[in-house]
Amino acid sequence: MNAPDTPPPAEPMVRFDSVTKRYGALTVLDSLDLDVAAGEKVAIIGPSGSGKTTVLRMLMTLERINDGVIWVEGEPLTHVKRNGDLVPADERHLRRVRGKIGMVFQHFNLFPHMTALKNCMEAPCTVLKMPKKQAEARAAELLAMVGLGDKLQHFPSQLSGGQQQRVAIARALAMRPKIMLFDEVTSALDPELVGEVLNVIRKLGAEHDLTMLMVTHQMGFAKEFADRVCFFFGGKICEEGPPEQLFGAPENERTRQFLSAVLEAT
Amino acid sequence: MPLRPLVVCAIIAFTAGLVVASFAGFREFLPGLLEGALVTVEITIGGSILAVVMAFVAAIAKMYGPRPVRWLAVTYIEVFRGTSALVQLFWLFFVLPHFGILLEPLTVAILTLGLNVGAYGAEVVRGAISSVHRGQWEAATALNMSRMRALRRIIVPQAVVRMIPPWGNLFIELLKATSLVSLITISDLAFKAQQMNQTTFRTIEIFSIVLVFYLAIASVITVAMRTLEDRAARGMARGRT
Amino acid sequence: MIWDWEYTWEILPVLAKASIVTVEATVLGFALAATLGLLLAILRMSKSGWIAIPTAGFIEFIRSTPLLIQIFFVFFVFPEFGVTLSAMTAGVLAIGLHYGTYCSEVYRAGLGNIPRGQWEASTALNLSGYHTFRDVIIPQAIPPVVPALGNYLVALFKETPLLSAIAVLELMQTAKILGSENFRYTEPITLVGVFFLVFSLITAAGIRQVERWLGRRGGS
Numbered sequence: 001m002n003a004p005d006t007p008p009p010a011e012p013m014v015r016f017d018s019v020t021k022r023y024g025a026l027t028v029l030d031s032l033d034l035d036v037a038a039g040e041k042v043a044i045i046g047p048s049g050s051g052k053t054t055v056l057r058m059l060m061t062l063e064r065i066n067d068g069v070i071w072v073e074g075e076p077l078t079h080v081k082r083n084g085d086l087v088p089a090d091e092r093h094l095r096r097v098r099g100k101i102g103m104v105f106q107h108f109n110l111f112p113h114m115t116a117l118k119n120c121m122e123a124p125c126t127v128l129k130m131p132k133k134q135a136e137a138r139a140a141e142l143l144a145m146v147g148l149g150d151k152l153q154h155f156p157s158q159l160s161g162g163q164q165q166r167v168a169i170a171r172a173l174a175m176r177p178k179i180m181l182f183d184e185v186t187s188a189l190d191p192e193l194v195g196e197v198l199n200v201i202r203k204l205g206a207e208h209d210l211t212m213l214m215v216t217h218q219m220g221f222a223k224e225f226a227d228r229v230c231f232f233f234g235g236k237i238c239e240e241g242p243p244e245q246l247f248g249a250p251e252n253e254r255t256r257q258f259l260s261a262v263l264e265a266t
Numbered sequence: 267m268p269l270r271p272l273v274v275c276a277i278i279a280f281t282a283g284l285v286v287a288s289f290a291g292f293r294e295f296l297p298g299l300l301e302g303a304l305v306t307v308e309i310t311i312g313g314s315i316l317a318v319v320m321a322f323v324a325a326i327a328k329m330y331g332p333r334p335v336r337w338l339a340v341t342y343i344e345v346f347r348g349t350s351a352l353v354q355l356f357w358l359f360f361v362l363p364h365f366g367i368l369l370e371p372l373t374v375a376i377l378t379l380g381l382n383v384g385a386y387g388a389e390v391v392r393g394a395i396s397s398v399h400r401g402q403w404e405a406a407t408a409l410n411m412s413r414m415r416a417l418r419r420i421i422v423p424q425a426v427v428r429m430i431p432p433w434g435n436l437f438i439e440l441l442k443a444t445s446l447v448s449l450i451t452i453s454d455l456a457f458k459a460q461q462m463n464q465t466t467f468r469t470i471e472i473f474s475i476v477l478v479f480y481l482a483i484a485s486v487i488t489v490a491m492r493t494l495e496d497r498a499a500r501g502m503a504r505g506r507t
Numbered sequence: 508m509i510w511d512w513e514y515t516w517e518i519l520p521v522l523a524k525a526s527i528v529t530v531e532a533t534v535l536g537f538a539l540a541a542t543l544g545l546l547l548a549i550l551r552m553s554k555s556g557w558i559a560i561p562t563a564g565f566i567e568f569i570r571s572t573p574l575l576i577q578i579f580f581v582f583f584v585f586p587e588f589g590v591t592l593s594a595m596t597a598g599v600l601a602i603g604l605h606y607g608t609y610c611s612e613v614y615r616a617g618l619g620n621i622p623r624g625q626w627e628a629s630t631a632l633n634l635s636g637y638h639t640f641r642d643v644i645i646p647q648a649i650p651p652v653v654p655a656l657g658n659y660l661v662a663l664f665k666e667t668p669l670l671s672a673i674a675v676l677e678l679m680q681t682a683k684i685l686g687s688e689n690f691r692y693t694e695p696i697t698l699v700g701v702f703f704l705v706f707s708l709i710t711a712a713g714i715r716q717v718e719r720w721l722g723r724r725g726g727s
Contacts, residue, residue: 060631098633109628113646122642123632175632275560348704348711350665352679357700360683360692364509438571445573449672456575469583477572477580484571 011074013038013179013211014059019068021054028054030235031068038178041205041212043222043243046232047258052215055232056181059213060103061094072097073178099127102177106184108164110156116143116167117152120174128175135174142170146200162193166200173204180204182214194218201225219262223247231255283478295462295472302458303479309375309444309454310483314437316380321387329392330413339388346385351443354378359450375447383440390432394425427498434491438484445480455479515694518685522698525681532599532677533664539603540663541656544610548618549640551611569608575669577601582673598670606663610656617652618644650721657714661707668699678702 012035021029029051036042044052057063059070061077069086070077079086080093089097111119120139124130130138143149146166148159156164165185172180182201186194198221204210205225216222222229223243230240231252239252250256320342327339346354355378362369369377398421406416448457459476463469550562569577581604582597592600621644629639668679682699686692 062627062630095633095635098630101631103631105624105628105631107624109622109624111625111628111643111647122638123634126638126642127633127635172631275564279564344708345704348665348707349700350668350703352666352668352671353696353700353703356668356679356683356692357696360686361696364691364693442571442573445575446669448575456573456579459576460579463579463583467583467587469580469587473576473580473584476576477568480572480576481568 012036012071013040013073014213015071016055017069017071019058019070020066021051021058021063022066028235029058032236034230034237036179036211036213038211039209041225041227042214043226043229044213044215044232045217045219045222045229045258046238050232051235052232053183056103056183056213056215059179060101060181061098064088072100099175100177101179101181102172102175103181103183104165104168104172104185106188108156108161108168108188110164110168110171112156115153115155116148116159116170119156119167120171123171124174139170139174142173143167145203146170147196160193161189162196165189165197169197169200169204177210179211179213182212182216184215184217186216186218217262219247219259231258233258292471292475295475298458298462299455299472299475299479302453302455303483305372305453306441306444306455307483309372309379309447309452310437310441312376313379313383313440313444316376317383317387317436317440318433320381320384321391324384324388325391325395326417328388329395330417342381343385343388346382351379351382352446352449354382355446355450371447371450371452374450375444375452379440379443379447382443383436386439387433387436390429390436391425394429394432395421397428398424427495430491430495430498434488437487437491441480441483441487509693511691511694514689514691515698518695519698521685522678522681522695522702525676525678526702528595528675529664529667529677532595532602532667532670532675533660535599536602536606536667537660537663539599540606540610540659543603543607545614545645547607547611548614551615552618566608566611569605570612574602574605574666575672577605578669578673594670594673594675598673598675602663602666602670606659609659609662613652613655613659614648616655617648620651621647653721654714654718657710657717661710661714664710665703665707 014034014036016032016034019029019032019034020027028049032051032055034055044055046052054063058065059072059077065078069079075097076086076089077094077097078089080089110116111122114122117136117139120142121132121135124135124138125132128135140149140152143152146169148163148166148170151159151163151167156167159167168185185201186197189197198218201212201214201221202225205212214222214226226243228240229243229246231238231246231250231254233254239246239250239255246255247259250259324339324342327335328343331339355374358369358374358378359371362374395417402420402424403416406420411420444454445456447454448460451457455476459472462472466472547562547566551559551566553559553562578598578601581601582592582594585592585597625643625647626639629643634643667677670677671680671683674680678699682692682695685695
């Protein structure tokens, strides 16, 4: 075992190893290699169709990959080790590793027939087998953390978009993931509600030791919050680096084009 | 559709069909059942024609007729939809003679089923006519067409295309309802099946063949409807407007 | 009109008793249909083709063939395997199975209307298939389809006279017996017709109310 004062292993929390995803004749991700270190905050930007959302969806096992392997915390996610070979994972293995990852969706996907509190209790009770009282307390705590302590008994239809998204964040956190995925979580919100959601994410980053991957169009936020920015184009990472470098002095022509187009729109 | 299970199941179904056909019983039962099937088809066709006629009459009466005619149509529709085909069959078979009206059982069968399905069909016709775009009416009025002419030449032809799938379902319902006539002593497929069953008690064989027969006739109806739909929709760009 | 009122009052109590059998058959048959339908719908949605396709074939087969034949089949087949079913049991089984396939189509539409995001959120939260269905999908799928299920309840109710073919002593069978005993069919069969008509008109209005009530509560 490691001696207490040696640095932790430099194994990445997430590793995409030559991952390819095709939809019929269309190649959405082309032999992607991507490493994310533990506790790192990565912003993924790029034009639509560049494969950015697919990266998150495959990590969350919402889509199957066609080629390559995804590793999570040193363990294969999409495959299982059998007699030294890697074979495609079965549902049981997926469910085991999936527990380390949580996701917040662009359209919230809250359960409309459950209150905010119940939304956050459902999975801990049925999956983590947490006792009801404990799950309830934890859910209330998380909802308070995202600023909705007084809205526990409200249904999603009674909440604004920003509030719903904050509930969605609390719901994902209730499962104690190590990795949090944010899929364009402010894109479906009215502009004045974007700030409250970004604040919660900021708070998460500061107070918790989470690895975070976010697909976003909020360049300002990415610049201030992310440790690293990846610019996707045509299914590959076109350029990546610390935000000051990518936003300040992009090396690639495509990156420059994209950034100027985005800045024009704002 | 996952291909492999589909192919395997189709092969199993086909082989099962061959096995059923090779029952010695199959050759034994076939002539009698075919006779019954012929009667079934006869009633289905007769009933379907009557149903279509009744449906159009009732729908147009309900939508465009003067008050008393409209009331009549609504009563017809509600009564025949509110009671089941069997009740109607028995009523027309057992009760009409008391009023001096003596009809052949076959006539009673076609009349009842036609009136019954016609009542459901009226709703289909009404729905299809209503779904024709309002602009069509407006164009017809602008061209100074009378209501009836517009209906006959412009609206109904367009409504007919949309009607065909639901009518297909109704015809299959009618086919299934023909089995009821066996209970008023008509020698249809169901009657023959029960008759043979009572004498030989080879229930599984007989009824399996019979069910396949019905399935076959239903498939013919489905295919016929699909061809009709394609024929009727020729030239029209289909899809929502 | 030739109508014997004295005869009518005489037979009303007999018919009233028989109507209980009709209601019994309806309730049991529909209970079977509603549960079986949900099961069939879920099986049909299975990701495994080996389960989904035979289920679909089975549903189509039952839906496209006459209920009367299916009633005969159930009633006469079981004795060949040594199990004797009462006419009522066989009838309820057959009717429940037949209408179960109709209900499965209704459920299928309801389940299909659930937005994909709900399934994805359940996966993201690592909910098991069972819990996904039980807690997330089914509670959202059922309320919108209640009116359609209600329509099939009424349809099932109106088809109970078919059970007279295997001599279940429900309304139609009783009416026929009364008719043949007294050589007067008019009154019994008309009364049965009126009974069904009144009942289905009331339930149709009731279902419209339920639709209105549901539309006001849920719905986006």
